[in-house]
Structure formats: C-alpha cells, structure tokens
Amino acid sequence: MRYSGLRVIKEALTGHKGWGAAWRDPDPQPAYDYVIIGGGGHGLATAYYLAKIYGQKRIAVLEKGWIGGGNVGRNTTIIRSNYLLDGSEPFYEFSLKLWEGLEQDLNYNAMVSQRGILNLIHSDAQRDAFIRRGNAMILNGADADLLTTAQIKERYPFLNTDNARFPIKGGLAQHRGGTVRHDAVAWGYARAADKLGVDIIQNCEVTGFLIEDGVCKGVETSRGTIKAGKVASCVAGSSSRVMAKAGMRLPIESHVLQAFVSEGLKPVLPGVITFGAGHFYCSQSDKGGLVFGGDIDGYNSYAQRGNLPVVEDVCEGGMAIFPMLGRARLLRMWGGIMDMSMDGSPIIDRTHIERLYFNGGWCYGGFKATPASGYVYAHLLAKDEPHPTAIAYRFDRFNRGLMIDEKGMGNQPNLH
Amino acid sequence: MIINHPLLGPRDAAEFTYLGDAALIHRPDWAAPDALPQFTDYGYLRDNPAGLHRELWFHEGGDRSWLVVTRDTTTHEITSVELARDVARREGRST
Numbered sequence: 001m002r003y004s005g006l007r008v009i010k011e012a013l014t015g016h017k018g019w020g021a022a023w024r025d026p027d028p029q030p031a032y033d034y035v036i037i038g039g040g041g042h043g044l045a046t047a048y049y050l051a052k053i054y055g056q057k058r059i060a061v062l063e064k065g066w067i068g069g070g071n072v073g074r075n076t077t078i079i080r081s082n083y084l085l086d087g088s089e090p091f092y093e094f095s096l097k098l099w100e101g102l103e104q105d106l107n108y109n110a111m112v113s114q115r116g117i118l119n120l121i122h123s124d125a126q127r128d129a130f131i132r133r134g135n136a137m138i139l140n141g142a143d144a145d146l147l148t149t150a151q152i153k154e155r156y157p158f159l160n161t162d163n164a165r166f167p168i169k170g171g172l173a174q175h176r177g178g179t180v181r182h183d184a185v186a187w188g189y190a191r192a193a194d195k196l197g198v199d200i201i202q203n204c205e206v207t208g209f210l211i212e213d214g215v216c217k218g219v220e221t222s223r224g225t226i227k228a229g230k231v232a233s234c235v236a237g238s239s240s241r242v243m244a245k246a247g248m249r250l251p252i253e254s255h256v257l258q259a260f261v262s263e264g265l266k267p268v269l270p271g272v273i274t275f276g277a278g279h280f281y282c283s284q285s286d287k288g289g290l291v292f293g294g295d296i297d298g299y300n301s302y303a304q305r306g307n308l309p310v311v312e313d314v315c316e317g318g319m320a321i322f323p324m325l326g327r328a329r330l331l332r333m334w335g336g337i338m339d340m341s342m343d344g345s346p347i348i349d350r351t352h353i354e355r356l357y358f359n360g361g362w363c364y365g366g367f368k369a370t371p372a373s374g375y376v377y378a379h380l381l382a383k384d385e386p387h388p389t390a391i392a393y394r395f396d397r398f399n400r401g402l403m404i405d406e407k408g409m410g411n412q413p414n415l416h
Numbered sequence: 417m418i419i420n421h422p423l424l425g426p427r428d429a430a431e432f433t434y435l436g437d438a439a440l441i442h443r444p445d446w447a448a449p450d451a452l453p454q455f456t457d458y459g460y461l462r463d464n465p466a467g468l469h470r471e472l473w474f475h476e477g478g479d480r481s482w483l484v485v486t487r488d489t490t491t492h493e494i495t496s497v498e499l500a501r502d503v504a505r506r507e508g509r510s511t
Contacts, residue, residue: 035453089493142425205494238466239467240462240463240464241464241465241466244463248461249457249461249462249464250461250462250464251460251461252462252464253436253462253464254464254466254489298434299429299487300436300437300464300469300471301470301492302466302489302490303490303491303492304491307417307429308490309428309429309430342459342460346487382418397462398456398459398460399452399453399456411459411460412435413435413436416436
C-alpha cells in the first residue's frame with residue numbers, strides 16, 4: 001500500500017481498517033544470498049539499498065529482539081555532515097543528501113527536519129579550528145556558515161553569551177543539519193525493504209557462524225541454521241560479541257552514552273545547539289521535549305544505563321550556557337551502547353574470513369550515518385569493492401597508520 | 417559506581433579516569449621478531465567482553481595510584497579491586 005494524504009482521508013472515513021501490517025513476519029528460509037545481522041537502522045538500510053539500488057534478491061535481516069529496539073531507537077536524532085577529514089566528510093555529506101530525499105524514496109514520513117545545527121565558539125583558537133572545518137565542509141559540497149555573536153543572540157536570545165569561562169564568540173552553523181524522527185527511520189526502511197522482498201526476521205539471535213576453510217557459509221541462529229552467500233554484521237554496540245563468535249577481536253570498545261529529555265514545552269529552541277566545550281548539546285523534539293546529552297560515561301559497558309556523575313556533568317553544562325533549562329523538569333533518561341572505535345571513525349569492510357563482512361565502530365555518531373552506511377555497505381556486499389565515499393573505512397588502517405581521528409585523541413576509545 | 421580502593425576505602429568512581437582492559441599491563445617485547453603485529457594487537461584490538469572485565473583505573477583525583485578493577489560490564493557491579501602494581505608483580509610484569 002502506498003501512503004498518501006488521500007489514503008489518510010480514505011482510511012479515516014472507513015474506520016482505519018485497511019492499513020494492515022507495514023511489513024511481513026516471515027519464518028526464516030533455509031538459505032539466502034545475503035544475511036544481514038542486526039535489524040537496526042543500518043542493517044535495514046543495507047537490506048533496502050541492496051534490493052533497491054543493487055538489484056539483489058534473497059536477502060534476510062536477522063534481529064535478536066525487535067527491529068529498531070537498539071541504538072536507532074535510543075539516540076538524540078541529529079543529522080549533520082560537519083566533519084573535517086577527507087576520509088569522513090564526503091561520506092557524511094552523502095548521508096545528508098540521502099536524508100534530504102529519504103521520505104519520498106521510502107514513501108514514509110520520517111519527519112526529516114532541516115532546522116539547522118550550531119556549534120558554539122568560545123575562543124580564537126576554536127574559531128580558527130571551526131573556520132578550517134567549515135572550509136573542509138564547503139570543499140566537499142556541504143554547507144557551512146560562520147555566525148557572529150550578534151547573529152547568534154538574535155536567533156537564540158536565551159543563550160548565555162557572557163558565561164565567564166565560556167563566553168560565546170560565534171558559531172559554525174550547518175543550516176542543512178537538523179533532526180529526524182528516529183524510530184520512523186527504522187520503520188520506513190523496514191517497510192520499504194519488505195516491499196522489495198527482504199525477509200525481516202525478528203526474535204532471531206545469531207549464535208554462531210558456519211565457517212569452512214576460511215569461508216563463511218551461513219549462520220547458526222536461535223531459529224535454526226541459515227545458509228548464506230554472504231554474511232554481513234551490522235550490530236553497533238554488540239559488534240565485539242557477535243564477531244567473537246567468528247573468532248575475531250575488533251578495534252572497538254563498547255561504552256554507554258546517556259541521553260535525556262525534558263517535559264514537553266512550547267517551541268523554544270529552533271534547531272540543534274552544541275556546546276562542545278561544556279560537553280552538552282540540545283534540540284527540541286516536535287513533541288516539545290528538550291532532547292539533550294553530553295559525553296559518554298567513559299568505561300566499558302553493555303548495561304544500556306549510565307551513572308550519576310555524567311548526569312550531573314551534562315546538566316551543569318546545560319545550565320551554564322542555557323540557563324532556562326533549569327525551569328524544565330527532566331522527564332526521562334536512558335543509555336545506549338556505543339561501538340567506540342580506536343580512532344573515532346567507523347569500519348565498513350571485508351574481514352579476513354571470506355564472505356563475512358563487517359560494519360561497525362560508529363561511536364556515538366551512527367544515527368546521522370544511517371542512509372549512507374546502508375548504501376555503501378550494500379555497495380560493498382554487491383560489488384565486493386568499497387563505495388567511493390567509504391574507501392578509508394578499512395580494518396587495516398590501524399596497522400598501516402592511516403587513522404581517521406577527527407579529534408586527534410589517539411587509540412583511546414573513551415576520548416573520541 | 418563506588419570503587420573500593422585497597423588503601424583508601426570506598427571512593428566515588430568520578431575521582432578516577434579509565435584507561436581500559438587490564439591486559440594493557442602486558443606490553444609486548446619491543447625486541448621480539450614479531451614485535452610489529454604484537455604492538456598492533458596491543459594498541460588497537462580489544463576483547464571487549466559483555467560480563468566480567470578486568471580494567472585499569474587511575475585515581476587521578478586521589479592518591480594517583482593505578483588499580484585493576486574487576487567489573488561486570490552488563491551490571492556495573494565491581495567484584496574485586498587491587499593495586500595494579502601488585503597485579504603486575506604477581507603476573508611477572510615487573511619486580
């Protein structure tokens with residue numbers, strides 16, 4: 001069924017009885033050409049583009065729980081392409097362009113809202129760094145706009161521009177950045193992929209790999225053995241757990257990142273504001289809640305919840321720059337498991353095991369990458385060569401000294 | 417999280433900074449013939465288990481000692497805290 005305004009009216013007049021399920025609930029077949037492990041945003045997008053762009057058939061997405069129950073349902077919904085390095089910026093700009101056409105492509109309202117993102121500047125050195133970043137963005141076809149303090153005050157009158165430690169001296173804006181309804185991304189990709197014949201198999205945990213003579217021939221699951229032409233892991237925070245079943249150790253640590261949402265308020269915050277120096281960023285959801293967060297807790301965790309010191313740190317940062325936050329009550333807070341890589345950038349590559357592929361290491365930035373991650377992973381799976389925007393995301397960049405370290409932190413995952 | 421420091425008693429985890437897997441105590445031999453791949457593994461690959469994890473914490477806001485903390489990464493429960501020095505000596509890392 002195609003969704004449209006006309007369809008809404010028709011269904012409204014007939015008691016909403018004709019909608020039906022948005023995707024099927026098939027039992028697993030004994031064999032597929034492609035088995036994608038992980039029914040999150042990236043896995044579902046991979047299946048969709050594999051079928052849509054690369055014309056592949058017999059594709060399954062295996063999900064341990066329910067689709068969209070992991071990080072695609074637990075993030076703070078920001079999209080942007082404000083990266084610096086050559087290995088990253090073309091990829092993230094490709095992603096932002098895919099976001100711009102996503103809803104028409106999927107025939108699904110994902111509430112893509114290009115309300116803009118602003119990174120605050122507090123010192124001359126930071127301004128220099130942001131000008132450099134802005135120029136790198138423009139060179140790669142993205143948009144970047146350096147704002148003065150006066151422009152920022154006009155647009156965001158509630159910001160404390162005279163904080164003693166971090167006075168606001170300007171900002172780097174990307175007006176095409178914004179927010180997206182995160183759950184709708186998973187659902188939209190699932191529905192569109194299902195329509196193209198992809199089997200989305202939920203409650204199906206991968207318990208092992210079938211590996212013969214260095215070739216991956218399928219997976220063992222809680223719902224039986226599934227043979228596959230190619231197997232593609234796409235499980236973000238669980239990457240190390242899944243790949244360990246294939247005997248692999250990864251350049252990844254799993255860390256917990258907390259996020260917060262206030263009670264619903266009238267519209268007060270147009271766009272996304274990041275206060276990097278204070279480890280705080282914030283946007284307002286369409287429901288009215290202020291959605292905010294800060295740093296990862298900083299220790300290995302699979303618990304999907306964090307501890308209080310970071311809660312305090314995030315709220316202090318928020319109060320420093322954004323004093324009106326103190327009038328809002330915190331409604332919910334939660335944690336997600338971040339696949340923190342050794343240089344802060346992802347890996348989308350073949351593994352040393354033939355026909356086994358890996359996509360992970362997204363750190364806390366996987367959501368914005370969802371469309372491009374799926375697209376380039378599908379490209380890799382279908383053609384066995386990397387997509388032009390993802391050639392740097394290789395496993396061997398660590399031993400070859402070709403790190404893509406946006407923050408220049410070195411091999412310390414909790415600092416990226 | 418409260419880390420039960422062997423010398424100072426229970427301390428707030430916020431006083432500490434976190435380095436990672438306690439296997440980092442065992443730096444490879446730089447003179448070994450296969451030192452390069454060994455250092456690549458040492459520098460970049462991690463077990464990253466879900467469950468018990470031995471890890472290095474530094475008491476930056478305290479006595480500046482290094483600790484080996486055994487913690488469950490699925491619950492954050494800490495079951496053992498030792499001075500990293502004692503662990504390193506016991507495991508033959510230094511004298």
